[in-house]
Amino acid sequence: MEEQKIWLSPPHMGGNELKYIHNAFDTNWISQFGPNINEFEKCLENYLGENSFVSAVSSGTAAIHLALKLLDIQSGDIVICQSFTFVASANPILYEKAIPVFVDSEPDTWNICPNALEDAIKHNIQKGKKPKAILTVSLYGMPYKVDEVLEISKKYEIPVIEDSAEALGSRYKNQLCGTFGDLSIVSFNGNKIITTSGGGVLISRTKEHKERAFYLATQAKEDKEYYSHSETGYNYRISNVSAGIGIGQMEVLNERIAQRRLNHEFYNDILAQFENIELSSEPNENFYSNYWLNTIQIKRSDKLSKEILKEKFSESNIETRYLWKPMHLQPLYKGCDFFGSNLSGIIFDKGLCLPSGTNLTDICKERILKVLNMVK
Template structure:
């Protein structure tokens, strides 16, 4: 009989989510209003600290879109974006008919390269176009080099949108991811470290941004006795039911972070014995990753491709996945400017994501270890 599937990063409920969902049903607030939404936002503001103001939304993508709107990005404006990421980071730029300019990764964190970022800004300025925003990502839970990126942001007076969709609970020099950007984004999609099924938040540093985001996320409905709209809005608010799931999930967030990091310890121990694989890990003590996904690089000298490794896992009913294909290599985005040496392309060519669910049992780990041990 075929063994049970081991998924990459499945949802993992704690149990208390049901009482908050029941509250939504009992009070009949099941749409985009209700006490769960307020409580969820308050939980996150308390967790993040740093005078964070949180707006709970339908997705992380919606949060990026609203962040760009809050920074007054319009048609023809330049937005600099990390290339090595999921497409949801970049798509909102096109929503606004702005122009993405993509920046490569650096080797320590796989996130935005400060040198390539500065080259991109200088190039834009030489063309007479000052970028409106920088979107940097904390990929797979690894924080970006915040000191260097923010220094460049301040130097050229270009605000930062921090896409920490994958990095809730990660820290850089002790400060939580999601609190570095002028505006920041966290996702609660079904595969994230905690989930609301579908959902995300926009984190801002002032209450005016929060209020403006809430206005835009609820169809830009003006405060009148009738439906009055003077500008375009969006249906981006989270529902009271999903916010209830989020409250329950926040109660177990620290436990989930510990479980993710224990998964990384497991992989580090196993992969240390395999010379043909390199495990992506924190470069130094400044970085504390939630290790949302554990990722590996298959060394070129191994003579084995990422596809061969993926197939061997698949034959054992274990899900793995390629690393994100960089935006500058995507058909949708390949015509836009790109700055860097294509390190992200090399990572894509040789990398793989391994199962990293917080519900991995010892039996699951034994099966994964057996595949790793028999790759060569």
């Protein structure tokens, strides 16, 4: 009999979500308006703190697109984007027919390299095309080097869009991710640390930006008694049902972060015995990761590679996944400018994501350890 599958990062309900879903059905607020949406936004604003104005939308991708719209990114504008990320970080740049310029990672966090970032900015300024935005990512829950990036942002007066899709609850110098960018986003996709089934939020620094985001996310309908539209809008608002799931999930967020960090301690303890496997961890005390996913690099040999280890896990009905393939290596973005040394490509070549769900039991961990011992 096949053992039950261990998933990479499955949804994990807290128990109270149904209360808010039932309320949505009982009151017949089941579409893109309703009290759950307002309450969900308020929960996040309270969690993130001062100067965080939250707009709940249908996905993290939608939130990034709205961020670009709020910064008036237009056709032909240059947007600098971290290369080592999921494609949803970069695709909205193409929605606006803007030009993505990709920047490599640095080794401590795997996030955007400040030196390569400044090289990209200088290069484009010399060409007479100053970038309009910097899009940086906190990959797998690890904060990027915030101080260095914000210093560059301030020096060249280029706003930052902070993609914290994977980093809700992570901190840099005890400040929460999602509060550093001129605009920030979080994802609540089904595999994230908490979920709304599908959804995301745009986090603005001003009430005016929040109001503008709401307007664009609701088809840019003007405040009139009839349907009047002067510019292109989008159907990007989250549903009241999904927002109800989000309220229930916010109640267990701190518990979920603690559970993910315990998973990291488990991997840290067992992988200390493996000379050929390196676990990605916080570089110093300034970084506090939610460890959404635990990621490793494997020193390739005849006996071990990411492909071999992935297959071993698969044979034991355990899901693992390769790291995000950097954008500068994707066929979709062939020909785009790239700045760096291809460190992200090297990491991708050696890397694997390990099961990191908050419902990972001791029995699951024993099965994971058993597979690892096969390749020791």
